[in-house]
Amino acid sequence: MHPILRQVNGRHRTSLSYYTYILDRCWTIKSLNFVKITHAQLIKVGFNTHTFLGNRSLDIYCQCGTVDDALKVFDDIVHKNCISWNICLKGLFRHGCLERARMLFDQMTLRDVVTWNSMISGYLSYGLIGYALVLYLKMQNAGVRPNQYTFSILVSLASCAHQGKQIHGSIIRNAFNLSNVVLGNSLISMYGKLGHVDYAYGVFLTMVKVDAISWNSLIWSCHQSGYGELALDQFYLMRTTQHVPDQFTMSTVISICCIMRDLDKGKQIFAFCCKVGFLSNSIVLSAAIDLLSKCNRLEDAVQLFNELNNLELAVCNSMISSYAGHGFGEKAIKLFVLMLKENLRPTEFTFSSILSSVSGILPADQGSQIHSFVVKMGVESDAIVSCSLVQMYSKVGLIDYAMKVFVNMTEKDLVSWNTIIIGLTHNGYVFKALDIFKELVIEGPHPDHITLLGVLLACNYGNLVDEGMEIFSCMEQEYGIIPECEHYLCIIDLLSGVGKLKEAMNIIAEVPFEPSFMLWRAVLRCSDICADLKLVESVAERMMEIKPKSSLPYLVLARAYEIRGRWESVIRIREAMKRHCMNDMIECSWLGIKNHVYTFKADQLLHHGGEDIYIILKLLFWQLEVGYI
Template structure:
């Protein structure tokens, strides 16, 4: 072009940003300034919508001030408040808001949203109160944001008050507000209220159904989530990536595994298999059932992988005992992916724990803060303590506990206790059991390990004392069980007992099958036991 005006430059910046070429868009903005073309308010509005660096954001803010942007133009300053909110700089958002000569409901919404995004929920509620006291009327977006704040804070009573206000002003029929209220009740363990509210609404859309499906999935009602999903399909509501992700997360028992495969087929038909949200849910679903190769195939097909995708794959491999592959994926992430976070490193440490890789695990643990900027949490400490304890290095494990910046929780002491049960250090067993009883009074682990330790040493009075204390405190032993889904029935095996109607008949059939196998030569020898009562086991 022989001449390029501000509109031409803005079009190029906007075009690059819309396709995700944010660095190139910023480069064009610099070229625009070097060419002597003065940016317009629309230029800055585009730039603030995609800036991901605090340094660049502050530079753009400085350009706006030097360029003499009108402080009465609420649109441009609202976008600046929103930008700082996305960057987590809530102080700057407040600073911009306080310098504005005029502000509207969008200004308040941007400020409240900025506080919420930055993790300052209480501050967001305070801004909402200031908005009401200053005479500005909230809109549907304000209400939905404030209800979302109450959901994250588990502030049910405040959320109910705000919902009552929205009913009073006529926002009840707004699906964004209603879906936020469904999430509120669900996250505050009031699923029945979420269901009641959903059933009272006369019209469904994908936003409402997504919230309800997600609520069912959150509380473990997988079948109800699937039934609602089927109803949405019958209502010709096209599932979004969030719908499919919520439904896939609800497929948590073997009876629903086949439905999970059907949903995967639908994902492929809709062309959403490359969507990071849906793909991560598919990876999690397959990994959860041990179909780790299927999970790997989906992960490898992803063109764009966000940190959630990497973390899901790393955790899936770790939980399935694929130690070497976990470490290989972690190296790939360090080479080409985003920086790892707490979840990433927890998954890698878990893999080292399963594989007994003491040196590798300790090396990663010690480099967390220095190399990755991640401060170890209780989960990381528990994992490294468990790794040391399993390797028989109890003293090294205790050294890690003593160097913790805060008091270790029950999770950490549990690792020490389990190791004491193997390596038999009585003094350490008593110390760990005492601390765990204080931190987690209802856990049966310290009582069981102590009982075993005293029995091994013939200290029967101490054994009786521990058992009596366990009974008096109402601590119940955790009973292990296994279960399997066949067609539309769930069979649960708990302490050698089949817990469902007709269990005795099932054992009789199993015995007949065993006899047939013996007759066919598949079983060499029977190992039946006959008790005094004459009944075989």
């Protein structure tokens, strides 16, 4: 006999109160084995058909059992009431049985507001927003009056201002005033998400009562709408009321300072956190580390991290992202390994930070090891992690692995499509990149400006002039995307690369903004084969006006004069370049040997032990000269 059954040995084992007590204990401990023992006893004494006990058993099975177990309990209930149907409906959604849930809903003869709410929230939980909105309309046609929970669900469905205002109007028409704090807070967050901070303010001012969450929602809404200073003003105003800022308030305002790159205000707010006792809160500490890192105070972020007594996952994630963002990939990996030693389970954000931020310097074998760990942890299906894997494999040249990850993704968002298109392009697979783009147009989400930039890059790298011009000319009409500077740069570089200077100049003349240095630089790509010296001189002069200290226009002019045998002009240009230009190299290269990455920058080996490496190189050169090698 189960220990809990012995505890109630004195009770009558055929009474309803006894089994009610036992089922309550099942609910508390959520032990599937104990639930099955109790259910077996209910069947033995014939109480499995009882409506109340059946509903209680059904609810427990839906929480911690299987779908089949729950449906058996549901079928045994002789007189099913609306609660029975609703519990079963929620259980089917919980276990991902959408089709069964829909069939059960169609069989229901009596549907109350809870039934409709369960269906709407169930569809919403699986991203079926359209189905959820249709159900709401059917609910109204059926004469079922929505309650406050219905509207709190609908508020999260709004995808545009028009929908949001319609839902708000429906709330008013159904005689719900804003005395309900939860409903008011939901409306504030909705308008903030949609970028209508004025409407969010209107809701806040008309609420009968507000709480700390109301202030948090208003601060967040101002931030989401792009009004960072206004959000901070609301925080200062909140402190003058009786509502005390909580950890979410503080993390939000610190994040706002981080986005604004306002270190002074961020320090003041963090000092306030220390004063009121939020220093040990992981959410606040993570935001503070992000602030210091984004404001180029990584050493302070490291010091704050090192002062922690215990490692926490959120703080480690922020520190890994900070290390990687400043180019300290090896330190990010070391912290990741330390997390594992401390038995901190990595999240999708942890893997994404490691893979996305340090993939440029991460050796391929280490990247594969992290991929294996991702599979082991069961987060490979996460869209962000999969996209980071595609990016990592693309950057190290393993494009076949990147394609394999992309093909196996269960849900492909636009970021993943863009990542594989750009990855294929940078690895030279331009025709495959164009094929992927065609698949995206047919079956994927709507392309954005990054998608078309990747496609134009593919056309540029493959010298596909006709395909590039066709896509560029229909960007606005077919895809609704106005070309930006990067798109013009791709197409001008493409035309210049094949010697079509006249066409490139015609496009520059149509640019709706002042042409940048990079645009003129793209034109000069074909200066060696350009017969019009005056055009080359004109473009070089424009580049000198934009960047007087750049050596590029001088070098191009010197090359153009050299080709034509104008040696005096070559000397004059080179002398002018010495007077006006700065000779600084910013390019660098990485060389990975075993577990170390060596960085070469401006002809100087920056990694520790560089002098020894140069000595070995000199020895090798000497051996080549004397014939030992």
